[in-house]
Amino acid sequence: MADYDNTNRGAAFAPFDTQKLILQGKIDDNRIERKVTLVKDQTRDGKTIIEVYEKIGTLFENDKKGNDAAPDYTGPFNDTRRLAAWRKMKDGKPYMTFNVSDKQQQSASLEPAPSNFLDDDKIPF
DSSP states (O other), rough: OOOOOTTTTTEOOOOOOTTTTEEEEEETTTTTEEEEEEEEEEEEEOOOEEEEEEBBBOOEEOOOOOOOTTTTEEEETTEEEEEEEEEETTTTEEEEEEEEEEEOOOOOOOOOOTTTSSOOGGGOO
């Protein structure tokens, strides 16, 4: 049996009952500003901990334009990539799946054709 390849994919689920968002803010790390979120949680043996999460992307609601297969949300991810997300339900519980991809290049602006590109005398109509 082949190993499952989860490259550039992921999922998110409802938080555990022990998890609680407690604070959000910024940390300066050698003059690099990092946006963070603090989540209070417990270890398996019941010890209280605070997990520090760093912002790595932003999701914006996507106009699906009638395409049900299109992602529900898209946005920048880790400065150089894109994140797409789909809302899902399983056993009455919401979750999201993710795909990570390279940013699509902006279309190059079309340069005007050289003035001698079309010669009116050679157009066959």
